[in-house]
Amino acid sequence: MADVDPASVADVCREVLSRLGSDPRAGLGSESDATRRDRLDSVQVGNPTRSAGEAGDLPAIDVVSMVVRIDSAGLSLDHKIVVERALLTELNRQWPHGDPTVSHFTVYFRRRVEQAAAPGDDAGAARSPRGPQPLAQRASTLGLRVDRRAIPGVRSVIVVASGKGGVGKSTVSTNLAAGLARLGQRVGLLDADIYGPSGPLMLGLSGALPVAPGGRIVPLERHGVRLVSFGFMSDAANPVIWRGPMVSKALEQLCYSTEWGELDYLIVDLPPGTGDVQLTLIERLPIAAAVIVTTPQDVALLDAAKAHTMFAKMSVRVLGLVENMAAAPCSHCGHVEDVFGTDGAERFAESRSLEVLAKIPLDRRVRIGGDSGTPVVTGETPSGAKFMELAELVATRTGARFNPILSHVPVAAVPAEKPAQS
Numbered sequence: 001m002a003d004v005d006p007a008s009v010a011d012v013c014r015e016v017l018s019r020l021g022s023d024p025r026a027g028l029g030s031e032s033d034a035t036r037r038d039r040l041d042s043v044q045v046g047n048p049t050r051s052a053g054e055a056g057d058l059p060a061i062d063v064v065s066m067v068v069r070i071d072s073a074g075l076s077l078d079h080k081i082v083v084e085r086a087l088l089t090e091l092n093r094q095w096p097h098g099d100p101t102v103s104h105f106t107v108y109f110r111r112r113v114e115q116a117a118a119p120g121d122d123a124g125a126a127r128s129p130r131g132p133q134p135l136a137q138r139a140s141t142l143g144l145r146v147d148r149r150a151i152p153g154v155r156s157v158i159v160v161a162s163g164k165g166g167v168g169k170s171t172v173s174t175n176l177a178a179g180l181a182r183l184g185q186r187v188g189l190l191d192a193d194i195y196g197p198s199g200p201l202m203l204g205l206s207g208a209l210p211v212a213p214g215g216r217i218v219p220l221e222r223h224g225v226r227l228v229s230f231g232f233m234s235d236a237a238n239p240v241i242w243r244g245p246m247v248s249k250a251l252e253q254l255c256y257s258t259e260w261g262e263l264d265y266l267i268v269d270l271p272p273g274t275g276d277v278q279l280t281l282i283e284r285l286p287i288a289a290a291v292i293v294t295t296p297q298d299v300a301l302l303d304a305a306k307a308h309t310m311f312a313k314m315s316v317r318v319l320g321l322v323e324n325m326a327a328a329p330c331s332h333c334g335h336v337e338d339v340f341g342t343d344g345a346e347r348f349a350e351s352r353s354l355e356v357l358a359k360i361p362l363d364r365r366v367r368i369g370g371d372s373g374t375p376v377v378t379g380e381t382p383s384g385a386k387f388m389e390l391a392e393l394v395a396t397r398t399g400a401r402f403n404p405i406l407s408h409v410p411v412a413a414v415p416a417e418k419p420a421q422s
């Protein structure tokens, strides 16, 4: 297989950028040809590597990866999508996919501000009243440098992940969010599972999200939780069929273009898995901690291990595991039916020096709470109490400020701090 020359990739990209000057959707029309071409920051071409066929049933393939970095200054999300599409279309045309050469093209946008980050100033949670600012730049696992951006007004972002779908990630996210709200915290929930959004159903919300002047999204609120979900935007019968980069862009827009107000916690219900969408979001958000949800069965634990490895590689603090659908005694006869096995999470947690934060039994009231839009944590049942304990544990571990009175006072009514007298 012939090597791909980065210089010729760069030429193609510059050509595309200069051509986009005449496309009003790309937002580059006010710039000179030279300025547009100069937006290309760098091109990286991965050496062809022969990937091993998995389990003998997949043929080995040659992989070329290209990463193109573009200066994003002044480009809106819509502009970036147009630019990205034009670049990918042209790169795909010049270096077509297909065996034995499969190419991965990735376009990264980054503002060209070289800030010298102070030592140890990695993912601090500084906030800016003027909007998201690059917090710090750090080398990612892919060797690229990314900007972490705080969400204005949001103190702690907690991501809820699972390697596998259907283990109860959304159930845990919703109950954790409503539980934190019961503790007097101001809570938002971002239902980032674009392919299976269940936040609206589980919180009992429906309709379209209001849009504030200026195009910012306004969350809907119930049980003390402000929710933004793709479920409000897509039609239940028609699946979203976007590709990964589009999903990542849309998620970023939901994070940063929402009027969250002042939040103590933003809970992010991540899509299952450890793919590009998850990585992009994790790289971008200033995450205080992650919680991994699993069932006790081996197949779920295997995927939970992948999620844990992903967080470890990305230097995200993992608070621990939630074992969901754990064995529970039958409410009629007391017989313990361990549908998904027992103690799997404990063994796994021990092997990875992780804590089991909660064991939520397989309980029809949990399911009914989810289906009826009244999370079980809002009532008084044994499973609800378990979720409440989880919320308390998460709050204490992440340094929540327990001041229920203050936290319910509208932000504007809180007197500004007096400057220290010297």
Ligand SMILES: Nc1ncnc2c1ncn2[C@@H]1O[C@H](COP(=O)(O)OP(=O)(O)O)[C@@H](O)[C@H]1O
Binding pocket: 162, 164, 165, 166, 167, 168, 169, 170, 171, 172, 198, 324, 325, 326, 360, 361, 362, 363, 364, 365, 366, 367, 368, 370, 371
């Ligand atoms: N502990 C539990 N007991 C009973 N049903 C549960 C429990 N946890 C989740 N469920 C149900 O299992 C289904 C899948 O859960 P969900 O939270 O949507 O999973 P995920 O978000 O991981 O795909 C839902 O119908 C939910 O109500």
Ligand SMILES: [Mg+2]
Binding pocket: 169, 170, 171, 193, 196, 197, 198
């Ligand atoms: Mg879900």
